[in-house]
Amino acid sequence: MNKERNIAGKIYIAVIFVILYAPIAVMIFFSFNSSNSMSEFSGFSFRWYNELFHNKDAGQALLNSLILAVSSSIISTVLGTAAALGIHSMRSKRIKKVIMNVTNLPLMNPDIVTGVSMMLLFAFVAGLLHSLHMFGFWTLLIAHVTFNMPYVILNVMPKLKQMDKSLPEAAMDLGCTPFKAFTKVEFFEILPGIASGLLMAFTLSLDDFVISYFVTGESFQTLPVFIYSMTKKRVVPYINALFAIIFVVIFILLLVRNFMSKENKHAAK
């Protein structure tokens, strides 16, 4: 009976994984197709990868996405960590709760609402400044930092709560100014939270389409926006190759994160 249930469970899990990963597997498979058919595999080749790397626009979009992801994740990590520290040190529990809810709200907010409202705001400011070419890197950066920051706060806060609050006091007791106490002691305590916040911000920024779509401009296209504009014309098989690469990169990032949290648990022992 137990054994039967075991087997049934395994089959169930297998089916779920097939459903989850079959599309990706098919996509990766066809990225190695030698013809441009999406239904017939006519032979193994790196043709589409080759074409992808020679396509200037795709390369530029990828580079743009990376620049945006790196800069927005670093900025939001710095700001978010600072915000978490401030919220953590608040005396009044009530105000703390209110602030936490305010920071959490954007997480619940549908992307489309955030995107459209951001666009309206930027358009309004552009109108005030009489500059019509405002949309581009800077609007994207502001938008990405905005939606990333709550995730960083959410990752850093638990680490601050877990930390023995006499640790920064001990540092000050031994002669550290409050700022030094942070850089010499507190920082190392909450580092795992900061790191996972950074990683999350990076992947979210890389991944984002909806918000980026509304605040982007001609001058600066991110990869998801570029791909979307491409699909409007004709699906070119080299996007399969592109997706395959993105999937592998995200997969590696995920492995790194898991590895890091394992290390953490180890260190905690």
Add this chain to the structure above:
Amino acid sequence: MENTLLRLENISVRFDGEPILNNIDLDIKDKEFVTLLGPSGCGKTTTLRIIGGFVTPDSGSVYFNGKLMNDVPAYRRPVNTIFQKYALFPHLNVYENVAFGLRIRKRSEKEIRETVNEMLSIVNLNGFNKRSVTSLSGGQQQRVAIARALAVSPKLLLLDEPLGALDLKLRKDMQVELKNIQQRMGITFIYVTHDQEEALSMSDTVVVMDNGNIQQIGTPLDIYNEPKNAFVADFIGESNILDGVMREDYCVSFAGHTFKCLDKGFGVNEPVDVVVRPEDLDVVPKEQGMLVGEVTSVTFKGVHFEIIVDIRGFKWMIQTTDYYPVGSTIGLTMTPDDIHIMKKSEYSGKFGDYSSYSDEIDELSENKEAEE
């Protein structure tokens, strides 16, 4: 008042409107071992944090060597703290933990090495330099915390229930060791504890606190033998505390009899609290007893028996090495020296009657304190 190292003047603190400390005055001499003793919530830890610079008093002043310290931040005070949970830095090894304060002070690498090794040998942790602090036992972590604080050569060391997390045997050893370190290094210690035995055995001066007030300041002997009120008498050791009336100097009535005593200076027929310690009472055959009563409970404590005797409705506690069965009638005697008279206080009538006495209740409340 020569060589006063630290002076607290009129310190008051409130948290969220709750008074925590009420007009505390305290002088601490150089090289003294002072213990702040009291139940949880009495304000002893807050007092320590005020001295350390982690709590700003609402009113009052802190003087260190005669200099006002109120606005000096924690990191500029010549004072170091041993925290309750040690507060070692987990990302640094033993050596770097001890070196922490020296590095902040930008000492040379050679000086740091010498000081750290010296401190580690003082706390008996030679050879632990490279160990991670998370791999150490509680007692070892405690030693690292002590070495870390001593390394920056403070004038004054604050210890916040430092032995609270250790088991009994280790605690006794560490008590002796701490006392040795204090004497050898000539540092003033302010020690916070709720363990009266610890306070009596280690301190030069004990400050008994309750409810944000200092109840009594004195040597351990003074505190034990001449408690100022029922709270102190009850908190330090066991006490039978009875209502009495001072007939005249050296003469007091309680428990239905009049006794000679060594106290004077009270008004004629002034109501007082009378303290008799359980170990001072002698058990005699009932015919010879000053007081006669019936044994209602006996508990074996190892060194002695703890006997509860009902004398005219008041339950006395007696510690004796002889066994008397429950239900037997015994006599008690005491000498004038055994009787201590206290003025009536807000604590009168709240302590010192063993009628509700049970080991179980006592243990429960002790555990609760330990958790806090």
